[in-house]
Amino acid sequence: MTQAGTVHAIEIENQKLVWNEVPDPEPTDGEVIVDVRAAALNRADILQRRGHYPPPPGAPAYPGLECAGVISAVGGGVTGHQPGDRVCALLAGGGYAERVAVPAGQLLPVPAGISLTEAATLPEAACTVWSNVVDLARLRAGETFLVHGGSGGIGTFAIQLGKALGATVAVTARAHKHDRLTELGADRVIDYTTADFVSEVGGADVILDIIGAKYLARNIAALNPDGRIAIIGMQGGSTAELNLGALTAKRGTITATTLRARPLADKARIVRQVREQVWPLVESGAIRPVVDESIPLAQAQRAHHRMEAGDHLGKIVLTVSRP
Template identity: 60%
Template sequence: MRAVVITEFGGPEALRWQEVPDPRPDQDEVVIEVAASAVNRADVLQRRGFYEPPPGVPRYPGLEVSGTVVEVGTDVEQFTPGDEVCALLAGGGYAEKVAVPWQQVMPVPEGVPLLLAAGLPEVACTVWSNVFMLARLRKGETLLVHGGASGIGTFAVQLAKALGSRVVTTVGSAEKARRLIELGADEVIDYREEDFAEKVQADVILDIIGASYLSRNIQTLRTGGRLVIIGLQGGSKAEIDLGALLAKRASVHGTALRSRPVEEKGVIVRSVVQNVWPLVSAGAVRPVVYAEVPMEQAAEAHRMLESGEHVGKILLVR
């Protein structure tokens, strides 16, 4: 089969469409013939040499796919060849086929085309596990989402709004602000012109920036607030005012999805299917797709992501 291989660490030109060995399923895995994958910032970091895949995972990138089951391991009873599915991966999604533990495989939500389903696993599992399972955002509370135009941001805005929360997000352009309002955001703050810490008080913050936003995030939290950091685009080291944190009885969580054990991912996946998929099927939450790019042109898709102009997900289609 063919896959997008990182030939050397560096720019998008390091991505090449090459022959690689076909995957074979372990006893608890399924093999999926990939219809589409999606580009995530973690893929860019891996291409640059800053984000090694876990041991035993294919070296080519890709954290989510949609497609059709073509083979199952001896211990798998939950899926059979011919099932249309989407899956959360630890890597290897930029390929014609991928083997994945069955616990990380999900049925495609009713009403969602197979290709578009490739843009759901990573954002749905990330948002649900962090905002709702960990931070326990409740109806009527305020969620602040940084990077609202990203795949994670567009999904978080819709899901929190559908479940009854007030949603505020930060973006970097008037056009992105307009799109986020259309998706349900109650307030959009242009970080180039306004300081979010002076504009909003939040119960939960979903943050992809990290160090450069830390002090302002804590300033923004209400008493009992929860800050969840899932990215480090603004650096990894910062001082924290513990006095401010204690005074607010607030909490700071740092999490990552890719490195979690299969069993933990399975718990998240099952919870997503139970709690999120019905909202997707009903149209209350939908995948936001910026572009569909042929998989063999993954380098162009990476350039598109790094330009920062996109709103939503960039898909790699077969």
């Protein structure tokens, strides 16, 4: 519990997550202060803890790429938001804290019928999947959509968005998670430890890939003509040989992006699109937040251990208790 006049956050010390007192943030022009009630884990948080993914200039040093809570202060020039509003937010960092400053363009209202804990799981996944799968890869109804890493926060969201858009969704995941992913809408679930997804999927129009180098050649082999690969992670390495002949023969397209370092205006554009196009799907129940476990923020190290074990399904959420 926070005492009057103090704010706490999770800081990184020698690759450990430590509960410390930190400076109380103040809103600059165009920002609001959010009293955090919940923050979701992302793979990038683990990379940052290990020293491999530093925050961009100006972002808080402590991790956390999304949160949900209540606005407590509003900076100059901000319209449409006021203290007391329930919001969730896309962050460049700082979500593992009791309070965080957020550019107003990166705020989303908490969808109707969704708790703050559930809302914390949505901004990063929704903005990542929408910007890569729809904005860049142009997934359309009737196409086949292959999602690698289908059991994580990105994957469980991508399955549901793909189905809502009218695609046939194929997913790679370990066998013990298949039933749950089928419940979320996956049409075909492939155990990547025992089966070859290239032959199993039978051709994909859009591939959402978190693996990177290890899957590059097989992703190209799995493409339908005019297929698109959207790379958003490099869990399988960052360097691979690209067979341009194979890619050209498919008339294929590869995009590779991160969300964290995009300019503020681009993030605000993506957030607007998500609010207009995705939030109605959440409020209708077509897309449901998938919470694996809620863990107190002060126990963030335990939450990281759970993610590193790889047995979770959906998002792990850190919660903040308040008076």
